[in-house]
Amino acid sequence: MSAEAVVHISALMDLFRRACQQQGWTIDEERGLKGWTDVTCSVGHEFRVTALDVVSDPKPFGIDPSMPWCRKCRTASWVTECLAVLESVAKNQDVELTATTERDESGDGHVVFAAKCSKGHHFKVTGAGARNSRGDAIDVLCPGCRKDAALAEGFAKVEVVLSETRSSVVKQYSNGVDIRCRRGHMHSFYLDSWDGRQAVRPDFCKACNKLTRFKEFSEAAKDLGITVVESQWIAASRPHQAVCFAGHEFGLVPNKMKRGCPECPRGMYGGAVPPHDVYYVVSGLDAVTGKDTVKPGISSGSGYNRLRQHAEDGLTVQHLRISGLPVGMARALEGFVLDGLDREGWLATRGVEYFPEAALQDVMDLAGEWFTDQPGMSPRPVIVEGDDVLDVTETPESDAVMDLDVATAVVFDSDEARAVLELTR
Ligand SMILES: [Zn+2]
Ligand SMILES: [Zn+2]
Ligand SMILES: [Zn+2]
Ligand SMILES: [Zn+2]
Known part of the structure; x- marks a missing residue:
């Protein structure tokens, strides 16, 4: 070390001692410029500083020398x-x-x-x-009491959600709960964290939310005269198999629905869409799911196209076909039946309109109930002749498998219904 450096260092140490004196500190042991020097403040707090920190800044530790540097x-x-x-x-x-x-x-x-x-x-x-x-x-x-209170609040929220959504508890833990939504999807609520408690909401079930989105999508498509054939929701930006009222098959993208069917001339939609005027109920072994299935639905014109598609999928038995329904009635009837099935707890076997065949009686009862509630209308049971039934699907290859259960076949005479409705207007 040069003699000059020694002079500088000793000058800095002098500065440091003076600063300590001004702060009212006692230096317990000096350890040079860079070492930790033990000091005691005027009221007896002990701590350590480096001399360099004190002398290298006009505001050591960020604090003006007029204020105590002792924290x-x-x-x-x-x-x-x-x-x-x-x-x-x-x-x-x-x-x-x-x-x-x-x-x-x-x-x-x-x-x-x-x-x-x-x-x-x-x-x-x-x-x-x-x-x-x-x-x-x-x-x-008390953090323990805080945690207990937060958990209690979380469980109270779960109770509300359970009753609002008709879900049930599968297993309860000290800090959470496994539940089953009314459609049978499993879900867990974790109540330890704030985020977990925020997630206790009526729309908790992702699978059900998907079904809801699919239903909204397929309803919006119906407004355009389009039937969504895809059996489930894929994504808003992805094509879903669909068929227009003219029979064109194409991929319908939920995000880009305005154009409608790409093969139908532009400007055809918006007023020009033939209204849905057919309501039908078909059943059979669904080739897609392999389950015995009942499918209520709507169509336009004769409904033959749609029924032929169903027959190709295995839904060959026709229980009900009402054509020529006044504007809006087929959609209203469809909504009534689907809501009723949902209320009865029937779970779709695919999409939102295919149900286990065991739901057939409920479907027919609901359709009948809806007609009974329409002013001036009443269902009229008709025995369907076998020949008429075969004629309905118009698929020669399905003749062999067509098996109409006459006992459950009820046909509502829609011409009469329309006449009555017109009279009551
Ligand atoms: Zn102090
Ligand atoms: Zn406590
Ligand atoms: Zn669900
Ligand atoms: Zn088309």
Whole structure:
């Protein structure tokens, strides 16, 4: 080390000693410019600093030399204030405090207390923990009680959601619950975290949400005279198999529905769409799902096209076909039957309109109920002749498998219905 450097260093150490003196500190042991020097402040707080930190900045530690550099001295009034809040909060909430010799990690000098709440939870707390982030006294000091309250709130939310959505509990845990939605989809609520409790909402079931989206999509398609043939929702930006009223098959993208069928001339939609005037109920072994299935639905014109498609899928048995329904009635009847099936707890076997064959009776009852409720209309059971039935599907290859159950076949005479409706207008 050069003689010149020694002079500089000793000048800096002089500066450091003077600064310590001005702060009212006692230097316990000097350790050069860069070493940790132990000091004691005027009120007895012990800590260590480097001489270099003190002399290399006009505001050492970011603090003006007129203020105490000793952190504990600076925070003393804040710490006292916090302690007063802690003591009053503890008293109000029936929490016993026992001071320990520990100080908290902040370095501000908060005393750590061993605490016990009236419920018997043991925890550690300091004055800093007696306030919330806004600086107000904390609502519940005991973290155990806070957690219990949050869990209780979470379970209360679950109760509400269960009753709103007609879901049921499969298994309950101390911090969560497994449930089954009314359509049978499983779901777990985790109530430990704030995020987990926020997720307790009536629209929790992703599978059901998908079904709802699919239903909305297929209803919107019907407005354009298009039938969605795809059996389930894929994605808003992806094509779903569909067929227009003119029989064109194409991929319909939920995000880009306005154009409608790409093969039909532009401007055809919006007023020009032939209304759905056919309501039908078919059943059979669904080739897509391999399940015995009943499918209520709507179509336009004679309904033959749609029924032929169903027959190709295995739904060859026709139970009901009402054509020539006044505008809007087929859609209304369809909605009524689907809502009724949902209420009865029937779960779709695919999409939102295919149901287990066991639902057939409910489908027919609901259709009959709807007609009974229409002013001036009533269902008229008709025995369908075998020849008529075969004629309906117009698929020669399905002749062999066509098997109409005459006992359950009910045909509503729609010409009469229309006449009655026109008379009552
Ligand atoms: Zn101090
Ligand atoms: Zn507690
Ligand atoms: Zn569900
Ligand atoms: Zn078309």
